[in-house]
Amino acid sequence: MYGKGLKPLSIATVVAFAVGFSLVFFYAPLDADQGFIQKIFYLHVPLASTALIGFVVGGIFAILHLRTDNNKWDAYSYVAIHISVIFGVGVLITGAIWAKASWGHWWVWDEPTLVSFLIVFLLYCTYYPLRYAIEDRDRQARYASVFAITAGAFVPLNFMAVRAAESLVHPRTFGTVEGGMPGDMWLTFLVCFAGIALLWVTLVSFELTAKRTSGQLSRLRRALDDGGHGGGPGVARRIAPSGAGSR
Amino acid sequence: MTPSRVAFAAILAKDLRSELRTLQSLPAMALFAVTAFIIFRFGLDRTSLSGSLASGVLWATLLFAAVLGINRLFVAEREEGGFDAIRLAPIDRSVLFGAKAAALIVYLVALELVAVPIFAIFFLDSATALGPLVAVLLLADLGLAVVGTLISSMAVNSRARDLLVPLVLLPLVVPLMIAASGATEPLLALGGPGYHRFGTWLMVLGLYDLIFALVGWAVFDFLLED
Numbered sequence: 001m002y003g004k005g006l007k008p009l010s011i012a013t014v015v016a017f018a019v020g021f022s023l024v025f026f027y028a029p030l031d032a033d034q035g036f037i038q039k040i041f042y043l044h045v046p047l048a049s050t051a052l053i054g055f056v057v058g059g060i061f062a063i064l065h066l067r068t069d070n071n072k073w074d075a076y077s078y079v080a081i082h083i084s085v086i087f088g089v090g091v092l093i094t095g096a097i098w099a100k101a102s103w104g105h106w107w108v109w110d111e112p113t114l115v116s117f118l119i120v121f122l123l124y125c126t127y128y129p130l131r132y133a134i135e136d137r138d139r140q141a142r143y144a145s146v147f148a149i150t151a152g153a154f155v156p157l158n159f160m161a162v163r164a165a166e167s168l169v170h171p172r173t174f175g176t177v178e179g180g181m182p183g184d185m186w187l188t189f190l191v192c193f194a195g196i197a198l199l200w201v202t203l204v205s206f207e208l209t210a211k212r213t214s215g216q217l218s219r220l221r222r223a224l225d226d227g228g229h230g231g232g233p234g235v236a237r238r239i240a241p242s243g244a245g246s247r
Numbered sequence: 248m249t250p251s252r253v254a255f256a257a258i259l260a261k262d263l264r265s266e267l268r269t270l271q272s273l274p275a276m277a278l279f280a281v282t283a284f285i286i287f288r289f290g291l292d293r294t295s296l297s298g299s300l301a302s303g304v305l306w307a308t309l310l311f312a313a314v315l316g317i318n319r320l321f322v323a324e325r326e327e328g329g330f331d332a333i334r335l336a337p338i339d340r341s342v343l344f345g346a347k348a349a350a351l352i353v354y355l356v357a358l359e360l361v362a363v364p365i366f367a368i369f370f371l372d373s374a375t376a377l378g379p380l381v382a383v384l385l386l387a388d389l390g391l392a393v394v395g396t397l398i399s400s401m402a403v404n405s406r407a408r409d410l411l412v413p414l415v416l417l418p419l420v421v422p423l424m425i426a427a428s429g430a431t432e433p434l435l436a437l438g439g440p441g442y443h444r445f446g447t448w449l450m451v452l453g454l455y456d457l458i459f460a461l462v463g464w465a466v467f468d469f470l471l472e473d
Binding site: 066119122123126129130133134135139142143145146147149150151153154157158160161162164165 | 447
């Protein structure tokens with residue numbers, strides 16, 4: 001059966017979101033420096049963390065694909081990266097809004113996390129042209145996995161290099177938020193993080209289910225077409241549900 | 248099974264010999280670099296450069312010139328059936344990765360032997376920084392070579408090959424360029440070379456080289472399967 005577990009997963013995501021946003025608006029205290037705009041933190045940071053973890057998870061699936069030669073893992077890797085890239089768009093947009101509100105500029109080069117994320121995002125955007133420039137299905141899967149592994153190793157390295165490029169002159173702007181964050185802010189953040197991570201898992205499951213279903217559908221169509229062109233009753237029996245064939 | 252050392256030497260010698268005979272990549276890379284310097288001279292409207300501007304011009308030019316060579320690295324293998332020959336040969340396939348990366352390092356060193364002195368003549372007041380710059384250049388070449396070989400071997404087997412190399416390579420080498428230009432900037436500073444965080448940057452370069460050499464070595468096999 002398709003889509004097993006999608007319903008509880010979706011419900012859990014909605015519940016986590018509802019609880020998370022209630023906490024954001026009614027429980028978490030207003031930030032002393034930044035005021036209301038700081039609340040975008042509960043959306044921006046979980047999105048970014050989930051996207052980055054998703055990229056690395058895509059790389060791990062790619063390793064599994066190359067080790068087992070099972071195309072299932074390639075589909076997992078592709079969908080993980082795909083959803084993370086979509087989350088990445090959200091990260092850059094919420095990051096820009098936050099930067100504009102708290103520093104007065106849409107883009108701030110001094111903030112190494114933002115810059116690193118942009119570089120990682122751009123790299124993963126090239127996953128699509130690379131993947132779809134290769135026609136042969138198996139080769140496409142293998143090359144995509146090689147890319148996913150290389151890029152997965154790139155993510156931590158890139159963060160390190162960009163942070164090193166920020167000489168010690170610039171203070172870490174988020175030091176106050178992250179370091180000395182009070183307990184109620186932490187709780188809110190963790191619930192929001194759980195919600196976003198659940199959303200990622202749900203979207204990945206939906207996309208995988210859709211891929212599996214459409215693959216199965218086209219297989220069935222091909223089988224039917226073969227049957228129509230003189231395949232005989234054998235094909236019909238092959239696609240009939242087991243136990244129904246009485247011939 | 249042919250020993251890897253022998254296979255490595257044979258492939259590297261084959262590549263260098265065919266480059267010497269056809270001169271497909273190197274002259275184009277060198278010409279490109281010199282032309283780019285001239286464009287920077289007018290684009291920036293400067294006749295002498297120092298510090299971050301000098302290191303930016305140098306590294307942007309070297310990187311784009313390297314892309315030209317990386318684009319052509321596997322073209323002969325693909326067009327003349329070299330990939331099939333490697334698959335048939337009783338050798339460890341990762342050897343091809345090592346040999347191609349070594350060939351690319353030779354090309355890059357040759358490019359820099361031409362381009363860096365010309366850069367110094369065009370824009371620098373003194374050549375004292377060129378000595379320590381060699382270490383930065385070599386470490387950056389190693390990183391460019393391993394990543395470039397990996398991407399080039401993927402791109403050459405795709406439909407959009409000339410497009411893919413710059414597209415995928417440029418974001419991948421951003422950390423390399425950050426470290427290389429970070430080390431170069433104080434070296435080319437006005438009033439003699441400085442060594443601010445020189446060791447840190449060399450370490451970042453070395454780490455980058457090590458990680459991608461290992462990744463490339465590990466995954467290259469899968470690019471040759473068919």
